[in-house]
Amino acid sequence: MIASTPSLLLGPAVHYDGILSRAMGAAADRVGRDGVGFLAVLRAGDPRAHSAFRYALAQEFCRYVSRLGSTFRAVYVYGSTVDGRTRPSSDVDIIAWVFRKSDTVESLLLRLNHLLTQGYRALTGCQCLQQLFDIHLVDDEDVEFGRAYGAVVRSVWTAPLCLWRR
Amino acid sequence: MTPEQARQTQATVERTLREAEVNPYEMFRAQVDLAGEKLGYPADILEMVKRPERVLEVSVPVRMDDGRIEVFRGYRVQHSSVRGPCKGGIRFHPAVTIDEVKALAGWMTWKCAVVDIPLGGGKGGVVCDPTTLSEGELERLTRRYTAMILPLIGPHHDIPAPDVNTNARIMNWVMDTATALRGEPMYGIVTGKDLAVGGARGRREATGRGVVIVIEELLARLGREVAGATVAVQGFGNVGSVAAQLLHAKGAKVVGVSDISGALYDPTGLDIPSLLEHVSRSPQRLIAGYTAPGVQPLAGPEVLTLDVDVLVPAALEGQITEVNAGQIKARVIVEGANGPTTPEADLILEERGRVVAPDILANAGGVVVSYFEWVQNLQNFYWEEAETNERLAVILRRAFQSVWDNAKKHDVSLRTAAFMMGLERVVEAIRLRGVFP
Numbered sequence: 001m002i003a004s005t006p007s008l009l010l011g012p013a014v015h016y017d018g019i020l021s022r023a024m025g026a027a028a029d030r031v032g033r034d035g036v037g038f039l040a041v042l043r044a045g046d047p048r049a050h051s052a053f054r055y056a057l058a059q060e061f062c063r064y065v066s067r068l069g070s071t072f073r074a075v076y077v078y079g080s081t082v083d084g085r086t087r088p089s090s091d092v093d094i095i096a097w098v099f100r101k102s103d104t105v106e107s108l109l110l111r112l113n114h115l116l117t118q119g120y121r122a123l124t125g126c127q128c129l130q131q132l133f134d135i136h137l138v139d140d141e142d143v144e145f146g147r148a149y150g151a152v153v154r155s156v157w158t159a160p161l162c163l164w165r166r
Numbered sequence: 167m168t169p170e171q172a173r174q175t176q177a178t179v180e181r182t183l184r185e186a187e188v189n190p191y192e193m194f195r196a197q198v199d200l201a202g203e204k205l206g207y208p209a210d211i212l213e214m215v216k217r218p219e220r221v222l223e224v225s226v227p228v229r230m231d232d233g234r235i236e237v238f239r240g241y242r243v244q245h246s247s248v249r250g251p252c253k254g255g256i257r258f259h260p261a262v263t264i265d266e267v268k269a270l271a272g273w274m275t276w277k278c279a280v281v282d283i284p285l286g287g288g289k290g291g292v293v294c295d296p297t298t299l300s301e302g303e304l305e306r307l308t309r310r311y312t313a314m315i316l317p318l319i320g321p322h323h324d325i326p327a328p329d330v331n332t333n334a335r336i337m338n339w340v341m342d343t344a345t346a347l348r349g350e351p352m353y354g355i356v357t358g359k360d361l362a363v364g365g366a367r368g369r370r371e372a373t374g375r376g377v378v379i380v381i382e383e384l385l386a387r388l389g390r391e392v393a394g395a396t397v398a399v400q401g402f403g404n405v406g407s408v409a410a411q412l413l414h415a416k417g418a419k420v421v422g423v424s425d426i427s428g429a430l431y432d433p434t435g436l437d438i439p440s441l442l443e444h445v446s447r448s449p450q451r452l453i454a455g456y457t458a459p460g461v462q463p464l465a466g467p468e469v470l471t472l473d474v475d476v477l478v479p480a481a482l483e484g485q486i487t488e489v490n491a492g493q494i495k496a497r498v499i500v501e502g503a504n505g506p507t508t509p510e511a512d513l514i515l516e517e518r519g520r521v522v523a524p525d526i527l528a529n530a531g532g533v534v535v536s537y538f539e540w541v542q543n544l545q546n547f548y549w550e551e552a553e554t555n556e557r558l559a560v561i562l563r564r565a566f567q568s569v570w571d572n573a574k575k576h577d578v579s580l581r582t583a584a585f586m587m588g589l590e591r592v593v594e595a596i597r598l599r600g601v602f603p
């Protein structure tokens with residue numbers, strides 16, 4: 001079962017229940033199919049289905065982080081998810097703006113990404129995907145001074161799409 | 167999408183996901199990568215510390231009570247012996263997988279390294295449901311499994327211990343089987359045995375005692391002391407009850423405790439010796455039915471959100487979640503259980519300035535006294551309990567200081583600092599020893 005790590009020493013899994021199924025439901029709605037039909041086109045590698053699924057996954061990511069206190073300030077998505085070039089092996093490029101970049105945030109997102117990637121592979125049969133999300137953390141200073149991915153957030157030429165803001 | 171379509175979608179996804187499995191070994195590797203990246207270690211060194219040294223799979227035929235032979239699958243994994251002989255439990259569980267055993271063996275390497283005892287990591291498991299086995303079947307399974315892994319284990323190579331669904335009686339059988347097959351006393355081949363056959367004095371209390379030592383150290387760093395501190399303890403088994411007893415004896419006010427039968431609260435401090443007396447007389451060893459002036463019953467989960475200085479979750483994993491982390495008032499949380507705090511809750515607690523002493527350090531008292539048991543077995547010289555307790559305190563206080571310093575040095579949580587500390591020590595041993603040939 002994917003619900004939790006069976007180990008008593010590795011600690012509990014992140015609480016990601018429902019992220020994949022809600023994203024699939026929303027994406028199926030968007031392309032006008034029922035759940036079973038959507039899964040079929042997803043497995044067939046339909047680019048429109050994959051694009052819709054990734055966008056919905058990014059929205060679910062926002063919903064997930066919005067519940068976690070006030071660490072997360074905003075979430076941006078960019079790359080193939082928003083420009084329609086999605087393939088079954090494409091990841092979802094995300095910039096997460098946090099109050100403070102800590103090891104606890106990194107560890108949480110690592111676990112979430114790991115579990116969702118395994119779930120995605122099981123759903124789509126696509127084993128070539130390395131990781132579902134490619135997440136870049138930025139903090140206030142990164143954005144203010146345009147450092148690293150903070151520069152992408154501020155960019156007027158390649159502005160990412162802001163999916164959620166606190 | 168209609169509600170019915172949504173339900174169908176949910177069912178389809180859940181059915182598909184049931185076929186997928188979380189791979190704990192992959193998760194372990196990812197955690198090593200995360201810590202290794204912070205420490206700037208090269209990929210080849212990290213690959214060495216991620217992979218187990220040896221993996222053994224065995225088939226274990228057992229004559230069942232009805233006369234038929236059932237063949238069970240068992241594993242023993244030696245993750246690392248760079249710091250000393252491998253050490254780690256044997257679990258009997260239907261969900262045991264090789265990847266789980268590999269991950270847990272790796273985790274034992276880290277646990278031993280964090281407290282700086284000269285042992286490496288190992289783990290074993292048998293895929294079985296011990297609740298369906300008779301006493302005789304369980305003994306035959308244990309003895310045959312021991313015989314099958316005997317070429318790999320030994321007092322100077324790999325020392326098993328109890329884990330999920332295994333206990334002192336099973337460890338006694340492991341020792342006796344090894345003794346019979348090797349033709350010489352093999353007390354040091356396994357720890358967690360009964361006292362009469364080479365067990366260590368103070369082993370039962372060791373984990374709870376270690377929790378209290380970590381609380382003392384953590385409070386001292388925050389300018390507080392145990393005497394006068396208010397404490398809530400979730401779980402009143404071997405770990406929680408011992409921690410509560412020792413904290414009470416040191417002058418702390420244990421205002422709340424809970425177990426599966428409910429929770430008790432007394433703002434002036436519970437009379438822990440009286441509660442322990444009640445539990446020892448209870449047929450199921452539970453706190454239910456305890457009454458005393460000023461003691462109020464609570465709903466079990468409420469013990470986690472009491473207004474106290476110290477919270478000790480010593481029950482099950484996954485108790486502090488994103489749902490209740492925002493309501494936790496304790497300044498300090500010391501993890502007596504394995505994995506009581508979810509990663510989401512960790513983040514919320516950190517944001518609220520709560521300090522979490524991680525399980526890998528806080529409940530390491532057990533593995534330290536296992537080490538002492540092995541040392542005593544090798545010397546055939548047995549210590550008094552006071553000596554065990556004194557040595558345990560020295561090791562845990564030093565380990566806490568190292569983790570605390572590491573957290574400051576790298577500006578990370580105590581949890582990450584402990585993991586990094588373990589990794590640093592393992593990598594240092596690899597570098598000092600070199601790579602053969």
